[in-house]
Amino acid sequence: MSNRKLNVFLPLLFAVVLALGMFLGHKMPGSNNGGATVFFNKPNRGPLQEVMDLIKAKYVDSLNTDDLQQEAIEGILAHLDPHSIYIPPAELQRVNEDMEGNFQGIGVEFNITADTVNVISVLSGGPSESAGLQTGDKILKVNDSLIAGNNITPDKIRKLLRGPAGSIVNTVILRQQQQLKVPITRGVIPLYSVDASYMAAPGVGYIKISKFSATTYDEFMKAIRGLEKQGMKKLVIDLRQNPGGYLDAATRIADELLEDQKLIVYTKGKDFPRTDYKTKRPGMFERGALAVLTDEGSASASEILAGAVQDWDRGTIIGRRTFGKGLVQEQYDLDNGGALRLTVARYYIPSGRSIQKPYGKGLDYDDDIAERYHHGEMVNKDSIKITDTVPYKTASGRRVYGGGGITPDIFMPFDTSRFTPTLTAIYTRNTFSNFAYQYYTSHKEVFGPYKDAATFAKNFQTTPALMDDFKTYAKKDSVPGLDHLNAKDEVEIRNRLKAMLARQLFRTEGYYEAINAADPVVKKALEVVEKEKN
Incomplete structure (x- = not known):
């Protein structure tokens, strides 16, 4: 009986299903253009790609469309933030090498x-x-x-x-x-990113980090272990002119300086959910006086490290206001062999402040540093423009500021008197470096006794005879004023010559150990950490 009923209703069931299918098919996209278009419909190329295709196919003269595409991409990115960039195929290898270390x-x-x-x-x-x-x-x-x-x-x-x-x-x-x-x-x-690590004073270590690459953390740990073996109890980390790099390198180093379960930084964007980066393990240097050196060239990952140290009152920030780059980029490979580095979020340091300086609305982002100089900020802390008036507090309740980099705890002015016509000519002609190379190669026997950078920095003297040789060489470079140097220029030349010769022998390690002996910012940092208890 049941089978007979099923046989009666099957044709009706098939009819209902067929009608429903026809109705749904009519409502689907492309149903009015033939069924095949649902599966083979052309994607919407957009007017930009249409224009490029028409130029390539129809334009009266032959053109290099790769150049046109690059200019079009850069034109689009110019309407975004200053750090979303296109990396052409010819430059990608160099960029990646620098970051991979x-x-x-x-x-x-x-x-x-x-x-x-x-x-x-x-x-x-x-x-x-x-x-x-x-x-x-x-x-x-x-x-x-x-x-x-x-x-x-x-x-x-x-x-x-x-x-x-x-x-x-x-x-x-x-x-x-x-x-x-x-x-x-x-x-x-x-490609090393820790340029120098040495004992700058009894019990005080110094580490210079030039960028944050894939190898920076390992280099930093090697430096820390070496300094601790030499009796380091206090530390100076130099981030001046460090443009940043990998976030991971900065957070891992911060983890070595801060106690466990402390927020280092968090990222957040429109389509980028908040991600917190916290300390995870016992660090190598969670105790002991700490100073971090910054200037207007310290950016991105440098600001994250300095900001975390400042917000947790872990150490003293010394120098000048940092660059103010608090935007997160992700890099996407393109089919042509290039890459798009696109901003996807912002950095926020533990106090909740964004370190990104303002951009857009007629502001000339690239000229910001020059504007700081002309405004007087480089020589006077009171001239710093605070663009973010929201009150932020460190862990101990100290007032700090956002909206344009990390403002140091101790301000050190830029020495504008260094750029006399004589010194400016020497620097722009690369005279120090060229002379150091020539002098070293023709006087190798003089440098034989110096087996390491510390011995050289302590014992080598820029003699009057060496100064005379330099002046003779520099005059051939048309450097003016060498016969009438003021006392300050004389000292600057002597110090710089010693540092450049140290670089010839011991690369960046030698350079920084020699030049820092007369650096007022390093001297201030040593003074600060030596006053603090271990």
Whole structure:
């Protein structure tokens, strides 16, 4: 009986389903243009892509549409924030190398004078040292390319020298008027971000961080362990002119300085839910006096680290107001080999303040630093413009400010008197560096006794004879006023010469250990931490 009833109602059921299907099909997008269009309908390209396609297909003359596309992309991004940028394919490798903390090449530093490539430093343990290259060598040929006297540029020589690790680059060098063929097997070359770490005073360590890359945390930990073995109880971290980098590097270092379960920073955006970054583990330096040095070149990750230290009253911020970059970027690879670095959120440090300075509405973001200088902020703390009037408080209740970087606890003015016509000419002509290279290569025997940067910084003296040699050299560079130096310029030149010669011997470690001995900001930091109890 039930089967017969089912047989009666099946045709009716099929009819209902068919009618419902026809009704739904009529209501679906594309139903009025033929069923096939539902599955093969062209996507909406938008007017920008339509214009590009028409130009490429119909324009009267041949055009490089890649250049047009790049200009169009940059034009769109110009209406966003200052840190959303397009990275062309030709630049992406260099950008990534800088952030990853290494590249593949031969491991030398060079300069170019009079169309000659001079080796000014050979990386210890690197491919060039293994092949026998020395400071003072002149590179004449790379593989089949003659480079000496051939209008060579730094970018061109880097492209010739860099290549996959394990590959061989054949060079011809000039050493003491003799040409030598030197094959060099390329390797992975580290790009260090901790430029110096040394004991700046009894019990006081100093660490200079130039950027926050993928290797910065490991470099920092190595530096901390080395300083603790030398008896470090107090620490100065120098973030001046550090433009930032990876957030992870800054938060991991902050974790070594702050107690557990403290907020370091949080990020939040329109389509980017709040994400908190907190300390997770016992740190290497949670106790002990701490000073962090900042200036107008300290940005992004530098401001996060300095801001967390300030907001938790963990240490003293010394120097000048930081840059004011509190925007978070994510990088997206594009099909053409380039990348889009797009702002997706803002940084907020523990007190709740955003460190991003204002942009848009007619403000010239790129000229902000120059405006600070002309406004007097670089020399007078009272001239700092506080753009965010919301009262923020540190953990102990101290008043701090947002809306444009981290304002230091102790202000140190910029020394404008350093830029006399004589010193300006020396800096702009790169005279210090060029002279140091020439003097070192022709007086190597003088530097033999100095086995490390500390010994050099303590014992080397800029003698009157060395000063006379420098003045003679600088006059050939058309530097004015060398015969009538004021006392301040004389001291500046002596200090800078010593630091540049230290760099020739011991790279950035030597430079900072020598130059910091006369740096008023470092001196102030030592004074502050030495007064504090451990």
